[in-house]
Amino acid sequence: MSSHGDPIPMTSSACGPLSGTANVPGDKSISHRSLILGAMCVGETTITGLLEGQDVLDTAKAMRAFGAEVTDHGGGSWSVRGVGVGGFAEPDNVIDCGNSGTGVRLIMGAMATQPITATFSGDASLNGRPMARVTDPLALFGTQAVGRAGGRLPMTLVGAREPVPVRYVVPVPSAQVKSAVLLAGLNAPGQTVVIEQEATRDHTERMLEGFGAEISTRETDEGREITLTGQPELNAQHIEVPRDPSSAAFPVCAALVVPGSDVLVPGIGLNPTRAGLFTTLREMGADLTYENERTEGGEPVADLRARFSPDMQGIEVPPERAASMIDEYPVLSVVAAYAKGQTVMRGVRELRVKESDRIDAMAKGLRANGITVDEGEDWWTVTGAGHGNVAGGAICASELDHRIAMSFLILGMASNAPVRVDDGGPIATSFPIFEPLMTELGASVARD
Ligand SMILES: O=C(O)C1=C[C@@H](OP(=O)(O)O)[C@@H](O)[C@H](O)C1
Numbered sequence: 001m002s003s004h005g006d007p008i009p010m011t012s013s014a015c016g017p018l019s020g021t022a023n024v025p026g027d028k029s030i031s032h033r034s035l036i037l038g039a040m041c042v043g044e045t046t047i048t049g050l051l052e053g054q055d056v057l058d059t060a061k062a063m064r065a066f067g068a069e070v071t072d073h074g075g076g077s078w079s080v081r082g083v084g085v086g087g088f089a090e091p092d093n094v095i096d097c098g099n100s101g102t103g104v105r106l107i108m109g110a111m112a113t114q115p116i117t118a119t120f121s122g123d124a125s126l127n128g129r130p131m132a133r134v135t136d137p138l139a140l141f142g143t144q145a146v147g148r149a150g151g152r153l154p155m156t157l158v159g160a161r162e163p164v165p166v167r168y169v170v171p172v173p174s175a176q177v178k179s180a181v182l183l184a185g186l187n188a189p190g191q192t193v194v195i196e197q198e199a200t201r202d203h204t205e206r207m208l209e210g211f212g213a214e215i216s217t218r219e220t221d222e223g224r225e226i227t228l229t230g231q232p233e234l235n236a237q238h239i240e241v242p243r244d245p246s247s248a249a250f251p252v253c254a255a256l257v258v259p260g261s262d263v264l265v266p267g268i269g270l271n272p273t274r275a276g277l278f279t280t281l282r283e284m285g286a287d288l289t290y291e292n293e294r295t296e297g298g299e300p301v302a303d304l305r306a307r308f309s310p311d312m313q314g315i316e317v318p319p320e321r322a323a324s325m326i327d328e329y330p331v332l333s334v335v336a337a338y339a340k341g342q343t344v345m346r347g348v349r350e351l352r353v354k355e356s357d358r359i360d361a362m363a364k365g366l367r368a369n370g371i372t373v374d375e376g377e378d379w380w381t382v383t384g385a386g387h388g389n390v391a392g393g394a395i396c397a398s399e400l401d402h403r404i405a406m407s408f409l410i411l412g413m414a415s416n417a418p419v420r421v422d423d424g425g426p427i428a429t430s431f432p433i434f435e436p437l438m439t440e441l442g443a444s445v446a447r448d
């Protein structure tokens with residue numbers, strides 16, 4: 001089932017070369033953050049290139065429920081008139097975050113140190129995901145949370161009336177947990193310190209600095225230590241959202257596996273905390289080049305050119321790279337199916353608590369399509385069949401997970417028989433133009 005409505009079965013089949021330019025939508029992580037921080041400052045924040053995927057639209061709706069004025073001006077241009085740090089209103093109703101872990105966890109952090117109560121819910125996928133990883137550190141500020149067994153949504157948070165700043169070592173590599181603590185720290189007096197043992201995406205830190213917060217990062221023996229001074233006055237900003245490397249991954253990987261392809265994916269953020277997939281693909285022997293490298297809004301950006309790469313080799317992905325490509329393992333496993341030899345992915349336990357258990361979902365679907373997969377709790381391997389040898393022909397369950405649905409549709413673009421997914425509906429959460437964009441490049445992908 002898709003999160004809102006009936007399932008949308010989709011099929012992809014082998015096609016001629018993919019060619020042309022793929023203008024992928026705005027970055028999902030940065031889009032959520034620009035709405036939330038826009039709501040927490042005084043004045044009007046303007047945003048261009050906002051991802052208008054369902055996850056981000058649900059966050060926009062939530063910010064309205066907390067009192068911000070959020071306006072859609074069309075064509076990815078939005079504005080947010082914020083209520084200031086500590087100025088959230090109490091929502092009248094349940095906050096439905098749909099399918100979005102980022103949305104719910106960051107918003108919980110943002111409201112946790114304000115004197116209001118809010119109840120959060122989501123779709124069947126989100127309601128199954130662990131929230132204690134966020135509510136445990138929020139409790140240190142004085143926030144109370146009551147949810148279902150195992151720390152699941154629906155869940156009610158009672159914001160701390162007299163929040164105290166915290167020092168917290170994040171026990172799992174998670175930018176969502178780090179960000180929730182930092183956003184809660186905004187309304188606590190004094191310094192909140194977050195330490196992460198593995199560096200995760202740093203968009204919250206960068207954006208907080210842009211909005212005028214006092215925030216610094218240093219490397220220590222314990223890991224990256226981020227110190228935020230609470231109760232700043234945040235200044236409204238203009239934010240240009242760069243295109244999403246996690247969405248770029250799909251046309252890039254499709255071009256690598258479809259014979260004869262040559263695709264340009266312009267303007268992709270190559271922040272080192274996000275670009276691990278592209279490094280990995282190049283190590284596998286992918287014909288993937290960075291053109292027109294430049295800096296935009298303080299972030300490294302390049303145009304990616306991906307060409308058909310028939311001689312890719314499986315590799316062992318360094319586990320310390322996992323955080324910088326965590327959402328890209330499903331599509332990497334598809335490329336691995338077309339490579340020669342084994343691709344080994346270790347240190348990826350977090351994949352089991354995403355929109356689906358992504359190791360399990362990919363292992364089942366890849367096996368059904370003739371690929372050998374082995375797995376353990378925090379690792380998996382894919383034994384490549386090589387070009388021309390991927391059978392295809394199976395129906396895969398997308399498990400309410402956009403990345404699983406898109407990954408299997410990429411698999412079908414070069415397999416011997418078409419690949420079907422039971423529900424392409426979740427694709428709209430992060431990449432609403434996936435189908436027309438891939439079709440425009442020459443792919444054969446359609447709703448059944
Ligand atoms: O902070 C973010 O924007 C995100 C962090 C990651 O989740 P975790 O924090 O659970 O690793 C990632 O998987 C998600 O798509 C977006």
Ligand SMILES: C=C(OP(=O)(O)O)C(=O)O
Nearest residue numbers: 099100101102103327354
């Ligand atoms: C894990 C993801 O998103 P979220 O955690 O925000 O649901 C993702 O987009 O791959």
